[in-house]
Amino acid sequence: MRSIDHIDLSRFDLNLLVAFDALMTERSVTRAAVRLGLGQSATSHALARLRALFGDELLIRGPNGMQPTPRAMDLMEPVRSALAQVTSIVARDDAFDPATSDRTFVIGMPDSTEVLLIPSLLAHLRETAPGVRLLIRSIDRIRILQDLDADRVELGIGLFDDGGLQHKRRLLHRDSYVCIFNAGLVGVEPPITIEDYVRLPHVLTSLVESAHGVVDDALAKIGLSRTIALTSPRFTAVPFVVKQAPVIATMHARVARFFAEALDLTVSPAPILLPDVSVSMIWHASYDGDAGHRWLRDTIRRLSDSRPPSLNLWLSKADEE
Structure with a gap:
């Protein structure tokens, strides 16, 4: 370990590192001044x-x-990690009390995760942490690491690739793909065949403005393709489209079964081999020892492990198939 030169450090204003972090986050002297509580000069x-x-x-x-x-x-x-370590040293580990805290947590997630998680999370917070507030932001899995590094988002939930050494990640659950459609409109009953699957027009959800997804990769491997009638960045809009139009969508099983029950839609196994997906939490290492952040992560993990009552019937049937 490198030795500490106390004389040199005594001549250095450590507040400059705080200013550096604010300047790098805001990329503006004016906005950094506001963040720091200082004048622009x-x-x-x-x-x-x-x-x-x-x-x-x-x-x-x-x-x-x-x-x-x-x-x-x-x-x-390195500067952000150093500041995080200093913060963890001077802050009490038990300083966070959910019952009295008025902290705001900024969480990034897609709308499909929001509709499944946030109702139960907010209900839990109103009982145990009534002063805690949530700020939900839409995220792009491509930019999430930049958002975490810039502190625009404190916690991300979704499908993420591995981050850098400064990022922490925890698996919440695994999910699979299923098809969802209005059987009366498309004239198909489950299980859907591959012939009907490629014959019917599809709705695709894409956060990167691309009319190509994991289904297209799987179809290409067996020499097939599909017709995409609609591409949307909003997962939760798709079931309402499927309800009224003779189209089919391939979605994550949890959210598909949730909407199938609510909208009287049909769910079927996909007739092609698709990879399972891993839904995870990801955060910057600077928050790893933060007592409030750790409490939020543990709360989300527990709620993710418990299934909403309205989904139990669907999931139990799927387990038997």
């Missing part, structure tokens, strides 16, 4: 001192505002 002075300290411009003006230099990007994660 004081924040500009802190940026000048940081530039002198690191021998780099750190932030330069561009057509889209201030942009970090490569050196600043290299410094961002």
Whole structure:
């Protein structure tokens, strides 16, 4: 372990690291000043001192505002990790009391997860943590790591690839794909055949504005393709479309069965081999030891393990098939 030079550190203002983190998060001296509770001139002075300290411009003006230099990007994660460790040292581990806290948690998730999780989570919070508030944001699995690093989102829930060393991830549950359709409109009863599957027009949900999904990859492997009638970024809109139009959708089983029960739709196993999916929580390592954040993660995990009563019948039938 590298030894600590106490004399050198005594000459260094550690608040500069706080200013650096705010500047990197906001990419604006004005907004960073607001975040820090300082005047704009004081924040500009802190940026000048940081530039002198690191021998780099750190932030330069561009057509889209201030942009970090490569050196600043290299410094961002070590600085944030150092600040998180300092925070965990000076903060009491038992400082979070859900019964009295008025904290706001920023959570990113797709609407399909929101409709299954948030009603039970909010009901639980109103009983045990009435002052706690949730701010839900839509997320893109491609940008979620950037959102976590910039502290725009404190916790992500969904389908995520592995992050960097600064990201923590915990599996909530695994899910599979099923087909959902209005049997009366499409004239098909389960189990749907591959012939009917490729004959019927499909509704595709895509968060990346692409009319291509995991189903298309699976069909291509057996030399088949499908017709996509509609592509939407909103998972929860799809069952309402399926209810009124002679189309079919392939969705995650939990949300599909939830809406099938509510809207009197039909669920069928997919006639092609599709990979199971893993729904996880992901967060920045700086929140790992945060007592409030840990309480929220544990609460979400427990609620995810318990199935809503209205889904029990569907899931028990699926387990028997």
